[in-house]
Amino acid sequence: MPRTVKIFEYLQHLDRRIIFLMLAIVVIIPMIKTFEMPVTVTPEVKKAYDEIEKLPEGTPIFMALDYDPGTAAEMAPLAEAVIKHAYSKNLKIVSSCLTAVGVSMIESTMKTMSSDFGKVYGKDYVFLGYKPYPAIVIMNMGESFRDPFPNDYYHNNLDDIPLMKGIKNFDNLGLVCVITSTSGIDMWLVYGQGKYRFPMISGLSAVMATDYYPFLYSGQLKGLIAGLKGASEYEKLIGKPAWATKGMVVQSFAHVLIVFFILICNICYFVTGKKERRL
Amino acid sequence: METVISTIIAAFLTLCIFSFLYKDNPFYRMAEHIVVGVSAGYFTVLLFKTTVKDNLWDPLYLNHQWAYLLPGILGIIMWTRFIHKISWLSRYAIAFYLGGAGLSVPLFLRTHVVRQVHASMNPIGLDIETGEFSAKALITTLIIFLGVICGLTYFFFSKPHAGIIGGMAKVGIMVLMAGFGATFGFTVMSRISLLIGRLQFLIYDALVPFYRYLAG
Amino acid sequence: MKQIFHLTLPLLITFLLSLFFAFQFFVPHESIRDTYTYLLQCTMIIGCFAMLLGIYSLVRVHFIRIKRRAQNYKYSYMTITALTLTIIVGLFGSIEKGPALEGHMYYFIYNTVLIPIQATMFSLLAFFIASAAYRAFRARSLVATVLLLTAVFVMIGRVPIGGQIHEFLPAFAHWLLNVPNLAAKRAIMIGIGLGASATALKVALGIERSHFGG
Numbered sequence: 001m002p003r004t005v006k007i008f009e010y011l012q013h014l015d016r017r018i019i020f021l022m023l024a025i026v027v028i029i030p031m032i033k034t035f036e037m038p039v040t041v042t043p044e045v046k047k048a049y050d051e052i053e054k055l056p057e058g059t060p061i062f063m064a065l066d067y068d069p070g071t072a073a074e075m076a077p078l079a080e081a082v083i084k085h086a087y088s089k090n091l092k093i094v095s096s097c098l099t100a101v102g103v104s105m106i107e108s109t110m111k112t113m114s115s116d117f118g119k120v121y122g123k124d125y126v127f128l129g130y131k132p133y134p135a136i137v138i139m140n141m142g143e144s145f146r147d148p149f150p151n152d153y154y155h156n157n158l159d160d161i162p163l164m165k166g167i168k169n170f171d172n173l174g175l176v177c178v179i180t181s182t183s184g185i186d187m188w189l190v191y192g193q194g195k196y197r198f199p200m201i202s203g204l205s206a207v208m209a210t211d212y213y214p215f216l217y218s219g220q221l222k223g224l225i226a227g228l229k230g231a232s233e234y235e236k237l238i239g240k241p242a243w244a245t246k247g248m249v250v251q252s253f254a255h256v257l258i259v260f261f262i263l264i265c266n267i268c269y270f271v272t273g274k275k276e277r278r279l
Numbered sequence: 280m281e282t283v284i285s286t287i288i289a290a291f292l293t294l295c296i297f298s299f300l301y302k303d304n305p306f307y308r309m310a311e312h313i314v315v316g317v318s319a320g321y322f323t324v325l326l327f328k329t330t331v332k333d334n335l336w337d338p339l340y341l342n343h344q345w346a347y348l349l350p351g352i353l354g355i356i357m358w359t360r361f362i363h364k365i366s367w368l369s370r371y372a373i374a375f376y377l378g379g380a381g382l383s384v385p386l387f388l389r390t391h392v393v394r395q396v397h398a399s400m401n402p403i404g405l406d407i408e409t410g411e412f413s414a415k416a417l418i419t420t421l422i423i424f425l426g427v428i429c430g431l432t433y434f435f436f437s438k439p440h441a442g443i444i445g446g447m448a449k450v451g452i453m454v455l456m457a458g459f460g461a462t463f464g465f466t467v468m469s470r471i472s473l474l475i476g477r478l479q480f481l482i483y484d485a486l487v488p489f490y491r492y493l494a495g
Numbered sequence: 496m497k498q499i500f501h502l503t504l505p506l507l508i509t510f511l512l513s514l515f516f517a518f519q520f521f522v523p524h525e526s527i528r529d530t531y532t533y534l535l536q537c538t539m540i541i542g543c544f545a546m547l548l549g550i551y552s553l554v555r556v557h558f559i560r561i562k563r564r565a566q567n568y569k570y571s572y573m574t575i576t577a578l579t580l581t582i583i584v585g586l587f588g589s590i591e592k593g594p595a596l597e598g599h600m601y602y603f604i605y606n607t608v609l610i611p612i613q614a615t616m617f618s619l620l621a622f623f624i625a626s627a628a629y630r631a632f633r634a635r636s637l638v639a640t641v642l643l644l645t646a647v648f649v650m651i652g653r654v655p656i657g658g659q660i661h662e663f664l665p666a667f668a669h670w671l672l673n674v675p676n677l678a679a680k681r682a683i684m685i686g687i688g689l690g691a692s693a694t695a696l697k698v699a700l701g702i703e704r705s706h707f708g709g
Contacts, residue, residue: 016626020300023625027474031482037655040665069610070617073476074469100322101613104605108592130329132546136379136539140532147532148539151333154591190383194390195520206469210462213672214681217407218398220390227465228472229653247475252656254471254621259647261629266643269633281595285603289611296615300622308570314612315553316574320581321605323550328590330543334536350537354544361551367501370707374505376541377706378512378534383695385520391688395681419674426678427685434686451682456638458679460645461672467624467650474621477614 005271012268019261026257030250037249044216045233048201048223051175052085059174060092060167064188065109066134068102071181071205077244078203078231079179080113085238087117087124092163094145094173096128098137099182103130107153122161129153134187142196144169170198179225181205185212193220203230290485293477399427426454506701513699554578580604645671 055061063083067075086093097106110127119125128149131137140148145167146158158164166172176198178188185202193200199222204212206227215221225234228251231244295310335351338344357372359365401407403424406416432444433451440448512534519531557571584600593599634640651657652668697703 014629016630017301019626019629020622023474023622024478027471027478028482031475031478037659039655040658042669069613071469071473072610072614073474073479073618074472076476100325101318101609103325104321104590104592104602105610108602108606111592130325131334131539132326132330133539133542136535136542139382140535140539143528143532147536148334150337153329155333190386190390194386206465206472207462210458210465210672210676211680211683213677214395214398214684215390217673217677218394220394227469228475229468243479247472247479248655250475251468251471252654254475255467255650255654256656258467258471258625258628259650261625262632262643262647265629265632266634269635281603285607288607292608293611293615296612296619299619308567309573310612311616312570312573313577314609314616316577316579317581317604317608318613319550319553319574320578320585321601321609323547323578323582324585324590324601326543326546327586330539335540335543346533347536347540350540353537354541357541357544358548358551360548370501370505371508372541372544373706374508375512376538376545377509377698379516379538380509380695380698381513381516381518382520384517384692384699387688387691387695391684391691395685395688399681422674423678423681426675427682430679430682431685434682452638453641454675455679455682456641457645457671457675458683460642461649461676463642463646464649464653464668467628467646468653470618470621470624473614473618477618480611480614 008268008271011264012272023254023257026253027250030253034246035249037252039229039232039236039245039248041233041236042230044213044224044226045230046223046237047216048203048225049085049234049237051199051201051222052082052089052091052177055089055091055174057090058092060094060163060172061086061175061177062170062173063093063095064176064178064180064184065095065097065106066099066102066178066180066182066184067106067205068099068181069105070101072102072105074205074228074231075179075181075203076109077228077242077247078225078234079109080242081231081234081238081240081244082177082179082203082225083109083113084117084240085234087113087119088238091174093125094128094163094167095125096137096149097130098134098184099180100130100132103153122156123163126161126163127153134184135191138187138192139195142169142192170196173198175222176200177203179203181208189215189220201225206230286485286488290481293481399424425450430454502704502707505707506704510699510701513695517699577608645675 052061063079063086065079067079083093093110095106095110097103107127107129110125114121114125121127128145129152131148137148145164149158151157152161170176170192176188176192178185178200179202180188181204185204185208188200188202192198200220201223202212202221203225204227206229209224209226209230212221212224216224225231228244228247232241232248235241235245292310292313295306298304299307335347335354338347339351353372353375356368358369360369401420402412403420404412404417405420406413429447429451431451432447433440433455435444435448438444515534516531519527554575557574559565560568560571561575581601581604584604588598588600590601591599592602595603632643632646634643648664649668649671651660652664652666652671657664657668694703698706
């Protein structure tokens with residue numbers, strides 16, 4: 001057997017722990033030795049940005065931050081970029097988290113971001129908290145927020161909160177922004193936007209983002225921000241590069257490595273495959 | 280001090296999970312079982328303190344809204360599922376719960392079918408963004424229109440995939456594969472992002488402060 | 496008689512409620528809206544009890560494992576202990592964010608245990624996807640080649656390095672997402688919409704009964 005074919009055979013059955021190690025090295029090195037790469041903004045993210053940008057100062061918006069710790073690495077920079085944009089325009093935020101495992105994390109995010117911008121709870125932002133079964137909660141909120149949420153997360157009656165005084169349901173809000181990594185986006189599209197026809201933008205995990213391009217082009221979604229790349233584009237638009245932008249350099253090298261793996265895999269397949277056919 | 284303890288424990292648990300990449304080991308199993316318990320406990324408390332208290336207990340006992348007795352009773356009936364002799368009672372709770380299926384029909388048809396079909400029926404050659412006809416828009420809208428029809432033909436099994444139907448199904452599978460390829464590319468992007476986030480925590484939140492503490 | 500109470504009545508309840516919800520969609524009158532919101536609240540509360548059933552089921556499984564001294568049963572002690580501890584600190588303390596020693600142990604446990612473990616478990620997928628890309632992503636046929644090439648162009652075109660290599664790459668990735676991907680996903684969405692509506696109709700009309708069990 002020729003030596004080169006032996007090498008390709010060995011490569012084809014390489015221990016996966018070596019692959020893991022290579023990926024870890026390629027991800028860690030750009031983190032330690034940082035440098036910059038320009039991020040280009042895509043039209044989908046620009047549309048989402050424009051929807052918030054065009055809202056007058058003081059307009060209340062709804063932010064559904066429906067992600068959990070498992071996907072927070074991707075979704076948190078996205079959520080933070082949108083919250084920064086909303087606060088820099090002095091928009092009021094009514095938020096909720098319909099993913100059970102993410103509630104405390106979202107509460108922490110809202111508290112931290114709001115305190116960084118000097119926002120006051122009850123006046124500039126409200127955190128409604130969690131209720132089970134997103135479809136039912138969304139339909140209920142479409143009629144009145146007080147039906148599923150008689151109190152907010154801190155057990156304050158919604159009628160006692162100054163920000164909620166003029167807000168009954170989605171009709172009193174300028175925009176609904178859904179940032180999620182779960183199938184909750186389907187619930188929002190079907191039972192929320194589909195029934196109550198409010199303007200909606202969405203930030204999604206990259207895994208699911210490709211499935212929602214049809215909704216962008218049918219007008220059901222006014223903007224779409226996909227994954228960490230989308231978050232880095234949004235950071236560029238608001239002029240505040242942060243974790244997502246730093247992560248893009250690392251992402252680039254990791255992707256090149258994955259493409260290299262695919263290339264090696266196929267070369268091995270064709271070389272060893274040809275040897276098998278000859279025999 | 281609390282932050283230091285929290286970071287040390289979090290970093291240890293992170294490394295326990297990462298150790299699975301070498302091979303299955305007791306540290307990984309320990310972390311896995313702990314997180315199952317913590318998740319279940321977290322979820323239980325959240326349900327009690329948000330939903331059961333705000334939406335059932337307070338309306339019943341504070342506001343005397345006795346109409347909420349019905350869902351409370353039905354909810355408890357749901358638990359008869361584990362008592363074999365009277366488990367049929369839980370069907371009433373399930374029946375009530377599934378009544379919402381009636382709303383799914385018009386809503387799914389509207390969002391997933393009617394709106395999507397409507398969006399596919401734009402004039403061929405018209406650029407939606409600019410409102411003008413162009414050669415580029417002609418190719419784009421034609422590919423989308425034919426792609427949707429061929430993709431739907433691939434899933435149509437009432438007729439054998441032969442002749443024209445077969446040809447359309449073959450084009451359909453190519454279009455679908457392009458879609459799945461895009462999804463795979465994005466999936467890779469998403470998973471790598473999650474790894475980046477975790478390693479950012481280990482390096483910047485755990486390792487760097489530890490190094491600074493050692494270096495004085 | 497038994498058949499009426501065990502099956503017919505529950506099916507009738509599902510059918511009547513489905514009819515009401517569908518009717519409400521087309522006739523959103525004030526009086527119907529009040530009944531609609533009340534029924535939604537009831538559904539949420541019933542669902543809450545159903546979720547607690549799941550927790551009970553988990554506890555039961557682990558107790559049985561301990562009782563029978565099943566393989567790795569000692570780990571079940573950890574699960575039960577973690578669950579009990581979290582419930583106690585949550586019920587008797589505050590669920591809001593705050594200092595652990597001032598009654599916010601619930602948040603401390605969440606932040607220290609749940610977040611790192613869950614986040615790391617998901618991040619393991621990056622390694623497995625790299626391994627899968629190395630071992631299994633082969634151009635065996637024309638269809639597989641189309642899938643492979645699309646994935647490669649999207650992976651390289653959507654990150655900054657793609658633009659650095661050549662400006663064609665991000666533009667092509669953008670076209671792939673907005674044209675063939677859009678067509679494919681739209682076809683799938685239409686299929687999903689028709690399938691979901693058909694399944695909901697089957698449940699409403701009592702043709703589908705597997706959810707009742709037994």
